Amino acid sequence: MARILLTGATGLLGGAVLHEALQRDDGTAWVCLVRCANADQGRQRVAGRLARFTDPFTAQRLARKVEIVPGDFTQADRDNDPRLDDVTHVLHLAADTSYFGGERLFRTNRDGSLALARRAARMRHLRRFLHIGTAMSCGADAGPVVSEGRSDPAARHLVPYTASKAAAEEALLAELPDLPLVVARPSIVVGHSTLGAGPSSSILWLVRAADRLRLLPCAPESHCDIVPADWAAGALLTLLLKPHLAHDLYHVSAGRPSVTRWSELNRAFEACEPSDGVRALASFDLSDRAALRDRFREVFGLDSPLKQTMLRATRAYYAFCALDMTFANDRLLAEGVAPAPSLSAYLATCLANSGPIVDQFADDLEMFVRAPQAPAALPQAVVA
Ligand SMILES: NC(=O)c1ccc[n+]([C@@H]2O[C@H](COP(=O)([O-])OP(=O)(O)OC[C@H]3O[C@@H](n4cnc5c(N)ncnc54)[C@H](OP(=O)(O)O)[C@@H]3O)[C@@H](O)[C@H]2O)c1
Structure with missing residues (x-):
């Protein structure tokens, strides 16, 4: 049975993933690493995010299904909480998503992801570490159609945020070559295909x-490569839980079939x-x-x-x-994910x-x- 550690449950994509996954009720255990003073407060924070997808009562009921581990992922390598030892899958969504965060972005997104990955390397039954990057890790000169492949480390970036996300991927590959790492790079997540702007009006x-x-x-x-949060959540769950994947890097994007x-x-x-x-x-x-x-x-x-x-x-x-730019998603579609609306x-x-x-x-x-x-x-x- 899968036991999943999720970072970023209080964010846009984390909420969408958790809402989708908890509704499936398939026996999978979800452990959420949340910044909070204690587990009760953390659960309320997760419920607050879930309430953007459903009524408050259901959000509370769903939030009770998850285990809360209070913590900061950038310190995870020092976290000896035994509840993390039996994790089988990590879905690492948490990040500093501010465009102009400067050096702090690199401390959180690159160094912090490495800290979490070091902790994951000590998980005895780890099968997959799904790291969420960004399609714009490719840099500003990779278009017009960007293929699903490694980025040029010397690529030019428009903002420090995308540079820090690219640096995180490079660091994970270089420093933890034995980690069962898969990278998913979303393009731009806008709205929800059935709940509209309710879950988030970001972008x-x-x-x-x-x-x-x-x-x-x-x-x-x-064109503009845009996908809805619910579709992105479903794609991420496929990449997290499908037992065998053909590749270790995917765009979670509209691609040519659905580009706006x-x-x-x-x-x-x-x-x-x-x-x-x-x-x-x-x-x-x-x-x-x-x-x-x-x-x-x-x-x-x-x-x-x-x-x-x-x-x-x-x-x-x-x-x-x-x-x-359009981000090709041939690999993702070949894994059985339907094209985005x-x-x-x-x-x-x-x-x-x-x-x-x-x-x-x-x-x-x-x-x-x-x-x-x-x-x-x-x-x-x-x-x-
Ligand atoms: N949304 C998009 O369009 C898009 C596109 C491409 C890639 N992505 C990537 O997808 C991922 C999720 O994006 P999002 O839009 O859902 O982000 P978001 O809404 O900004 O949420 C960020 C999440 O990360 C958590 N977090 C940040 N620093 C943390 C720390 N030190 N310890 C623990 N948790 C921490 C936040 O927790 P708090 O609530 O405690 O702050 C929050 O839950 C990110 O990796 C982002 O780079 C997003």
């Missing part, structure tokens, strides 16, 4: 803002929120900082620190959109329970707060 605000601005840093025929084309998304917005029937999207050069700032001010205003940060975040995210297909569900765009951005605010010592090497494109 949904950006797609909505692009629509309201009618301004793209790329051609309207370009901005022009299609534009038509989907028009169907959901009819305007003039034209909804013309203009392209602009991201280096034209005034063009985006002036348009942003016109549409949202720039009258609060929140909106100023949202402009900076829009610019940072637009730098990724401008790359027009494209965002155009579930946009209406997301908009149905969406609040104001600026409020949705507030949910992502932490991702875009700068560390005091942001690296000087950041390209101008992402410095607002």
